[in-house]
Amino acid sequence: MKMTKSTAVVSAILITLAAISLMSACSKKAEVASGGGAQGVSGKLIVYTSMKESLISDLKAEFVKQNPGVDMDYQSAGAGSLMAKIAAERESGRIMADIIWTSEVPDFFKMKADGILIQYKPKGIDQILNPLEGAEDYFVPARLGTLGIVYNTTQVTKAPTSWRDLLGSEFKGAFSIADPALSGTSFVSVALLKEKFSDSFFRDIRANGATIGKGSGQVIDDTASGELAGCLGVDYITFDKIDKGATLAIAYPPEVLLIPSPVAILKDTQSIAAAQQFVDFMLTKEAQQIIANNGTLPTRRDVTVPSKYNLPKVDDAVANSIKIDYISMMSEREDRIASFKAIMQK
Known part of the structure; x- marks a missing residue:
């Protein structure tokens, strides 16, 4: 079949549009993987955490305010109970949570070794004090x-x-x-x-x-x-x-x-962009201020800890901490x- 001039033009346009679409998709994928953060993310986000109710609810309110397209829910319980839940869910075929955030550092090294965490370098990681070694971007402390x-x-x-x-x-x-x-x-x-x-x-x-x-x-x-x-x-x-x-x-x-409190993305997440956005959010000054206001040390130096708590300065605490x-x-x-x-x- 002989191609007419008009069909050749149409074909060229379609090929060009397909190439642009592919380049755009690749660009967005690269941005998310590198910690650039995805703007306007949406989807369901489930967080398992051992943090107290008032802290996680305050953080949820701010995160949803900044990311109205994300339907965030959380389960707050003891770290042992959450790890047992994750183990049971693994046995059933899929971990239901997207994010895990507790204060049990050994659990995170175990999850990393078990291959159930996603490696992710969040935006803002260069702004925090990180006393953990060997995490390899599988988890990052969100509070101290x-x-x-x-x-x-x-x-x-x-x-x-x-x-x-x-x-x-x-x-x-x-x-x-x-x-x-x-x-x-x-x-x-x-x-x-x-x-x-x-x-x-x-x-x-x-x-x-x-x-x-x-x-x-x-x-x-x-x-x-x-x-x-x-x-x-x-x-x-x-x-x-x-x-x-x-x-x-x-x-x-x-x-x-x-004792650092790491946050990590679980490998079975169905909402990778929202999960990455949450980890990025946890290192922001806004989130870290909420953490400080709830009576524990933030990981950022530029956050003011209420004087009533009489906590040591972040730099001093990290420098003098037992390794x-x-x-x-x-x-x-x-x-x-x-x-x-x-x-x-x-």
Whole structure:
């Protein structure tokens, strides 16, 4: 069949349009993969998180405001419960969440090793302080949780300045650490203290009557009620109690217990653009300010932490934090817990 001049022109136009469409699609794909962020994203986004309800709801409100096309939902529960849910969903064929955000750093290294996270370098990562090594862009800290010596101000009138202050008479028989077998945060804290001071630290506080408590929230409740003079306590849980009138304070010795809270994209996501946009959002100044306003350290230096919390400066906290190999810590979990309990339950 002989091609006429008009059909040749039409064919040329169609080929040109197809090429433009392909180039546009490739350009958008490259932008998303490189952390450029997708503007005007839409779709369903499900976040699994261990963060407190007030924090994640505040973040959701701001994220949806900035991304009205995204239908975001979240499930807030303990990290252990969320990991069990993810394991069950993997068995059934598909993880339902797009995003996972907790404070259990070892879980993220395990998920990375299991191949259930997507590698993604978010926009704004150069603006944050990142104390994690070996993440390889599979996860990034969205906040920096801290633990310190929480004490009842009616029983301990002088703020502790050192971990050795726990050997004083004010804390004799009245200091507790949450069970590391029940609390992932407590497990990491115990591992950090052992890394810095060895098991001798636990032997010394045990000799002064220190005990193993239950959950991270319970030991703070017992300190607020006066049953304990002090405990190893999480920042935002303590501040929530103080806001409600508890006679508590938190002191930070020079060797800081800093636990990053990573955020990551799960590989089964059906909303990759929205998931990437959420991770980008979590590193923005707006999101980081919401995190700081909820009583924990942001990862950005240019965010103001309310003075009422008396938290250490972000730079100082990162510089003075106790460092640890999370992968080794994860593989030695059971032995570390058993060793701690053997000392503390004598």
